Amino acid sequence: MTDRLDEIAQGRLARDGLLTPEAVAAARDLCRRVGESDVETVRVLFADQHGILRGKTIVASALPALFRSGMNVTSTLLLKDTSHRTVFPVWSGAGDVPGGLQGASDILMVPDPETFRSLPWTDASAWILCDARHLSGAAIAFDARTILKKAIARLAERGLGMLVGLEVEFHVFALDDSRLAHGDATMPARPPGTRNLTPGYQYLTELRYAAAETVLDDLRRASAAIGLPIRSMEIEMGPSQFEFTFDPADPLTHADNMVIFRTLVKEVCAARGLHATFMCRPALENCAASGWHLHQSVIDDATGENLMVPQDGGTLSDTASGWIAGLLEHAAESCLLTTPTVNGYKRYRPQQLAPDRIQWGRDNRGAMVRALMHPDDPASRVENRVAEPAANPYHYFASQILSGLDGIDRGLAAPAAVESPYDADAPRLPQTLNAAIAAFEASRFYRGALGDACVDHLVTIRRAEWDRYRTAVSAWEQAEYFGIY
Numbered sequence: 001m002t003d004r005l006d007e008i009a010q011g012r013l014a015r016d017g018l019l020t021p022e023a024v025a026a027a028r029d030l031c032r033r034v035g036e037s038d039v040e041t042v043r044v045l046f047a048d049q050h051g052i053l054r055g056k057t058i059v060a061s062a063l064p065a066l067f068r069s070g071m072n073v074t075s076t077l078l079l080k081d082t083s084h085r086t087v088f089p090v091w092s093g094a095g096d097v098p099g100g101l102q103g104a105s106d107i108l109m110v111p112d113p114e115t116f117r118s119l120p121w122t123d124a125s126a127w128i129l130c131d132a133r134h135l136s137g138a139a140i141a142f143d144a145r146t147i148l149k150k151a152i153a154r155l156a157e158r159g160l161g162m163l164v165g166l167e168v169e170f171h172v173f174a175l176d177d178s179r180l181a182h183g184d185a186t187m188p189a190r191p192p193g194t195r196n197l198t199p200g201y202q203y204l205t206e207l208r209y210a211a212a213e214t215v216l217d218d219l220r221r222a223s224a225a226i227g228l229p230i231r232s233m234e235i236e237m238g239p240s241q242f243e244f245t246f247d248p249a250d251p252l253t254h255a256d257n258m259v260i261f262r263t264l265v266k267e268v269c270a271a272r273g274l275h276a277t278f279m280c281r282p283a284l285e286n287c288a289a290s291g292w293h294l295h296q297s298v299i300d301d302a303t304g305e306n307l308m309v310p311q312d313g314g315t316l317s318d319t320a321s322g323w324i325a326g327l328l329e330h331a332a333e334s335c336l337l338t339t340p341t342v343n344g345y346k347r348y349r350p351q352q353l354a355p356d357r358i359q360w361g362r363d364n365r366g367a368m369v370r371a372l373m374h375p376d377d378p379a380s381r382v383e384n385r386v387a388e389p390a391a392n393p394y395h396y397f398a399s400q401i402l403s404g405l406d407g408i409d410r411g412l413a414a415p416a417a418v419e420s421p422y423d424a425d426a427p428r429l430p431q432t433l434n435a436a437i438a439a440f441e442a443s444r445f446y447r448g449a450l451g452d453a454c455v456d457h458l459v460t461i462r463r464a465e466w467d468r469y470r471t472a473v474s475a476w477e478q479a480e481y482f483g484i485y
Helices: 002-010 021-035 060-069 144-157 206-225 251-271 318-329 331-338 393-409 433-441 444-450 452-471 475-481
Strands: 041-047 053-059 071-074 106-111 125-133 160-177 193-196 230-235 241-246 274-277 292-300 360-362 369-372 381-387
Touching: 002 021, 002 060, 021 060, 041 060, 041 106, 041 144, 053 060, 053 071, 053 125, 053 251, 125 144, 125 251, 144 160, 144 251, 144 393, 160 251, 160 381, 160 393, 206 230, 206 241, 206 251, 241 251, 251 274, 251 393, 292 318, 292 393, 318 331, 318 360, 318 369, 318 381, 318 393, 331 381, 331 393, 331 433, 331 444, 331 452, 393 444, 433 452, 444 452
Parallel strands: 041 125, 360 369
Antiparallel strands: 041 053, 071 106, 106 125, 160 193, 160 241, 160 274, 160 292, 230 241, 292 381, 369 381
């Protein structure tokens, strides 16, 4: 074993600088611990453009080889929409496929030893997250984790850091029909048949928590066992709707945590014969929409000081004012990153504790950005309520960093706070995914910040989804026209 561990430092990843010396040391220590543990398999994963974990599984004894050479996977995993269709013409010329990924060629997964987690809900398996790179080792411009790392680096260049806290809403239902008949294996697969675990519209009611406690305890314990910093578990507004909140952490840590949490919830619930979903607004009778509220504060990297603490009297700091102004200015063109599905735009409705306009307010849950800042509060922050829980967290966090930082760099000032967010004369958020695609595609800001290749890649994928939605015959159309004409 010692010889194999020594080879990590001489392996291709270390030699090419894809693993730092610190990462090599961490990898050696991890391989030693895994070799002494009961772990039998390791699921080697990366987060795709949708924030969905994909990858391969290796036996635990192959872990040193993973850190020496990485692992190849098919590049089409980066070219699929949410139906799992490859939407780029990979068999045509190189110019038709982003990043030169034609021919269903391979890409390289580079493991991050700090992300390794043993899975307590399995017999003997573990996860490790990777960055997706070209076989040459060069960065892939539209790899989600790479996008966020670049945004964090831009923040660090200004001597700034960011802390984020998560509030994530989701549903857990009893599973009546898994839809595993051959005819159900469509693209996408037909959705399962479900029913509620708890009655709805009894927000934060103790009796509802008691009814769901065994499920919530399983999710809490599994989260704690793999190091997720869960703070609270709550009964949300709708039937079978719950919310978990997280202690604050840096953006990359919490982006990793979010893709892990979503997968954990679905896997743990599936093992209990339940169906968990982070879909924003399921098409179920009396179902409530779910949101994802992101708390964010900007800190001085050198001192750790929270730069969003307001002045005496509550006047916004220059940092907070510029950050809020940047979030507002780029909100519409950011929606493809914060609300990337057709379904997510059906949450933007007035009087529903969800935003429908681009504005901010002080401790106002109807505004898009809710400011929670007081002169004596070192945890002063803003909460962006715009996103759906299906959003890719790497994209979401990058949009916040890039937008807020632009507001600071340009010296922008936040407009006046609103008190009546659903009556205010303010620009509206995009009403459809198609509108969000158009705003993102035309965005000079994001083309400059992310590059044309990244913007065009996401636009192509989301437009493929919109086109499938647009051309599908809906239940509304069938009810409206089938009988009358």
